[in-house]
Amino acid sequence: MAQKNLIIVESPAKAKTLSKFLGPGYSVKSTFGHIRDLPKKGLGVDKEHGFKPTYEIGIDKQKVVNELKKTARGAVVWLASDGDREGEAIAWHVSQALKLRPQVTKRIVFHEITKPALSAAMDHPRAVDMDLVNAQQARRILDRLVGYELSPMLWKKIQPGLSAGRVQSVAVRLIVEREREIQGFKTKGQFKITADFMAGGHKLPAELKEKLPALKVAEEFLNKANGSTFRVNGIQTKAGKRNPSAPFTTSTLQQEAARQLRFSVKQTMTLAQRLYENGHITYMRTDSTNLSELAISEAERYILKNYGARYSDPKRYKTSVRSAQEAHEAIRPTGFARTVAGADEQQRKLYQLIWRRALASQMSPANLQNTELTIAMSDFQIPFIAKGEILNFDGYLKVWGGAKDDVVLPPIKSGQKLKLLAMTALETFTKPLARYSEATLVKKLEELGIGRPSTYAPTINTVQSRGYVEKKDLEGSLRQVQSITNKSGKISMHTQELLVGADRGKLVPTPLAEMTTDFLMKHFTDIVDYDFTARAESDLDKIADGHLTWQQMIKKFYAGLEPLLARSAKVSRAETVPLRELGTDPATKKPIFARYGRFGPFLQRGEAKPKKDQDTLNKPVFAPMPPSTTLDNVTLEQALPMFKLPRGVGQTEIGEPISADIGRFGPFLKINSEFISIKGRDPMIINETQAREIIKEHRDKKAKQTIRDFGDIRVLKGRYGPYVTNGVKNARVPTGQEPANLSLEQCRELLKNAAGSRKRPRRRSKA
DNA sequence: CAGTGAGCGAGCTTCCGCTTGACTT
Numbered sequence: 001m002a003q004k005n006l007i008i009v010e011s012p013a014k015a016k017t018l019s020k021f022l023g024p025g026y027s028v029k030s031t032f033g034h035i036r037d038l039p040k041k042g043l044g045v046d047k048e049h050g051f052k053p054t055y056e057i058g059i060d061k062q063k064v065v066n067e068l069k070k071t072a073r074g075a076v077v078w079l080a081s082d083g084d085r086e087g088e089a090i091a092w093h094v095s096q097a098l099k100l101r102p103q104v105t106k107r108i109v110f111h112e113i114t115k116p117a118l119s120a121a122m123d124h125p126r127a128v129d130m131d132l133v134n135a136q137q138a139r140r141i142l143d144r145l146v147g148y149e150l151s152p153m154l155w156k157k158i159q160p161g162l163s164a165g166r167v168q169s170v171a172v173r174l175i176v177e178r179e180r181e182i183q184g185f186k187t188k189g190q191f192k193i194t195a196d197f198m199a200g201g202h203k204l205p206a207e208l209k210e211k212l213p214a215l216k217v218a219e220e221f222l223n224k225a226n227g228s229t230f231r232v233n234g235i236q237t238k239a240g241k242r243n244p245s246a247p248f249t250t251s252t253l254q255q256e257a258a259r260q261l262r263f264s265v266k267q268t269m270t271l272a273q274r275l276y277e278n279g280h281i282t283y284m285r286t287d288s289t290n291l292s293e294l295a296i297s298e299a300e301r302y303i304l305k306n307y308g309a310r311y312s313d314p315k316r317y318k319t320s321v322r323s324a325q326e327a328h329e330a331i332r333p334t335g336f337a338r339t340v341a342g343a344d345e346q347q348r349k350l351y352q353l354i355w356r357r358a359l360a361s362q363m364s365p366a367n368l369q370n371t372e373l374t375i376a377m378s379d380f381q382i383p384f385i386a387k388g389e390i391l392n393f394d395g396y397l398k399v400w401g402g403a404k405d406d407v408v409l410p411p412i413k414s415g416q417k418l419k420l421l422a423m424t425a426l427e428t429f430t431k432p433l434a435r436y437s438e439a440t441l442v443k444k445l446e447e448l449g450i451g452r453p454s455t456y457a458p459t460i461n462t463v464q465s466r467g468y469v470e471k472k473d474l475e476g477s478l479r480q481v482q483s484i485t486n487k488s489g490k491i492s493m494h495t496q497e498l499l500v501g502a503d504r505g506k507l508v509p510t511p512l513a514e515m516t517t518d519f520l521m522k523h524f525t526d527i528v529d530y531d532f533t534a535r536a537e538s539d540l541d542k543i544a545d546g547h548l549t550w551q552q553m554i555k556k557f558y559a560g561l562e563p564l565l566a567r568s569a570k571v572s573r574a575e576t577v578p579l580r581e582l583g584t585d586p587a588t589k590k591p592i593f594a595r596y597g598r599f600g601p602f603l604q605r606g607e608a609k610p611k612k613d614q615d616t617l618n619k620p621v622f623a624p625m626p627p628s629t630t631l632d633n634v635t636l637e638q639a640l641p642m643f644k645l646p647r648g649v650g651q652t653e654i655g656e657p658i659s660a661d662i663g664r665f666g667p668f669l670k671i672n673s674e675f676i677s678i679k680g681r682d683p684m685i686i687n688e689t690q691a692r693e694i695i696k697e698h699r700d701k702k703a704k705q706t707i708r709d710f711g712d713i714r715v716l717k718g719r720y721g722p723y724v725t726n727g728v729k730n731a732r733v734p735t736g737q738e739p740a741n742l743s744l745e746q747c748r749e750l751l752k753n754a755a756g757s758r759k760r761p762r763r764r765s766k767a
Numbered sequence: 768c769a770g771t772g773a774g775c776g777a778g779c780t781t782c783c784g785c786t787t788g789a790c791t792t
Binding site for chain 1: 768769770771772773774779780781782783784785786787788789791792
């Protein structure tokens with residue numbers, strides 16, 4: 001009987017491609033990523049015994065592992081996961097979990113999913129590289145120690161459920177620090193001077209080389225210009241060149257898709273995944289700008305055929321990102337001849353972008369001719385500059401786009417005198433650095449070498465779902481802008497209003513992020529340091545080279561961490577969370593504070609710690625935050641009414657008292673033990689008539705979605721079809737079963753068999 | 768789902784990186 005062979009890779013799409021190259025006797029299976037990991041609950045690292053890790057096969061991976069075990073029986077197993085740290089670890093975990101015998105286990109690595117690359121790799125199998133595996137283990141254990149030792153500290157000192165980690169805490173820090181820079185930025189008004197000259201029957205626009213500092217200076221300048229002469233005293237022509245960018249990596253794809261298509265990072269990755277699964281593009285989680293030889297020659301053929309030899313410039317790009325592990329190619333179409341691909345409009349747009357970028361990367365630079373005219377003004381040091389730009393050859397811009405219209409300067413000689421037609425001084429404002437967007441944050445993290453292509457999108461999601469960061473559209477504000485014009489010698493002043501600071505999809509930190517960042521900066525400075533990951537990586541490289549053991553690295557790291565944990569455990573909550581006095585309550589003469597408690601921000605009237613002898617009347621009174629205010633911006637006027645909550649609104653038609661209050665989930669009405677959300681309305685002003693209407697509407701709606709009511713157990717209509725609920729667990733009504741005919745017994749049975757409701761991340765009230 | 772707020776108590780939360788469907792009310 002012929003020898004059985006099993007090839008194991010990470011991804012089913014890769015498995016499918018490989019299986020096409022192979023004859024009978026070979027089966028290709030995928031692990032779907034890592035198959036073993038540290039336990040989700042508990043540290044899983046034995047600090048007393050050399051940081052020995054415990055690995056588990058996750059519940060969702062049991063099936064995969066069983067299937068692999070079955071297929072591996074009696075077969076030669078080829079471990080063909082990626083050649084990087086994580087890929088080597090996957091190969092090792094597979095060999096451990098499957099208890100593979102070394103004699104029949106071969107480790108192979110290839111960088112292109114082609115038949116020749118696979119054959120070449122299979123001709124040179126090796127054993128699993130334990131040094132590389134150990135570097136991965138060190139990385140994994142380090143991240144676990146940081147995440148699982150720091151997070152509980154935040155639960156105690158700030159709020160339960162918070163998280164800290166090597167990657168996410170730096171992401172949050174970047175956003176907090178950028179916001180503080182912006183808040184602290186002092187904008188400066190300056191005046192930009194532009195002029196229109198006349199040169200031999202042609203209009204020539206120019207700009208003063210430097211901005212002027214104040215309105216008065218600008219006004220004086222325009223007056224002076226009236227009596228001045230202007231003369232060309234220099235013409236400089238330079239050849240310019242614009243080069244195409246390297247083909248996409250995950251990070252640059254996310255940035256460009258955000259810029260050109262306004263896709264979120266997550267959206268881009270989901271669409272790319274579909275294109276990849278359907279064989280249209282190469283793997284989308286990569287940090288490499290490398291193209292295979294095959295792709296380079298195919299692009300060359302396509303360019304020669306469709307654009308001609310002048311446009312062809314085959315080249316290889318070096319990856320500049322320092323953390324790159326280059327297990328994959330750059331992101332490119334699998335065939336350049338396929339100019340359109342994708343199942344829907346968004347996929348097609350993303351494919352187009354990838355196709356253009358990859359093809360353009362193999363095309364010639366664009367050639368430009370830049371001309372700069374210097375225009376001197378009599379009795380003034382700073383010259384005017386006029387710029388011209390002509391595109392002599394479009395090169396890669398033909399495919400990539402972005403060619404600007406030519407700016408042609410009129411024929412002019414040096415020394416030529418120019419006539420001034422008009423001059424304008426327009427006030428401009430210095431701007432702080434822009435807030436991060438999802439895509440620019442990814443770019444920054446990649447520059448710092450923090451995070452991997454597969455984690456950018458999840459990290460962006462984590463910092464938002466933990467309540468650290470909000471993605472916001474900023475409305476901007478109106479600003480008075482002054483300008484002065486000099487038209488045919490007549491000077492006039494104008495004021496106009498301009499909208500400044502409006503922006504879309506920017507990442508803004510919450511007060512929670514500020515508290516957490518301040519806490520981590522104070523007590524765990526090294527860990528949130530921008531270079532922490534880079535330093536760790538250099539140790540991991542030493543482990544991979546066999547010059548350092550993973551135990552040595554982790555031992556040293558933890559010896560540094562332990563005293564920080566001990567010290568920070570001693571600080572009190574009061575030291576870590578802010579307290580802001582808003583003013584004095586005119587009625588009681590007691591101070592009003594905005595504070596941050598375990599469940600979010602709240603208001604307090606009176607001192608937290610009344611003096612010993614004082615009676616209980618002096619205990620502080622608590623109240624919820626006014627809607628859409630934060631700890632930083634809530635005012636005394638907004639705060640005072642909140643102490644009147646809950647407020648009696650009136651009665652229902654049958655005499656049940658109705659009250660209005662604000663809880664963790666926003667404003668609500670309460671009738672006995674029934675709660676009805678009134679999100680978007682003000683509990684302070686809602687009246688009885690309105691309340692009755694809302695209650696009726698709510699009760700009607702509830703009755704409508706109820707199919708059967710057994711008291712505790714009900715059959716309801718939901719978004720995903722009919723389901724049974726007991727308030728804790730939900731169970732789908734099986735298709736074919738008429739929901740209205742369900743008996744109580746059947747409902748109980750369905751609920752019993754239903755999987756426990758998946759835990760959803762706890763929603764946090766906004767800070 | 769609709770309490771509270773310091774700190775204590777039980778028991779819960781949490782990391783990063785590899786990969787897709789399963790799942791949601």
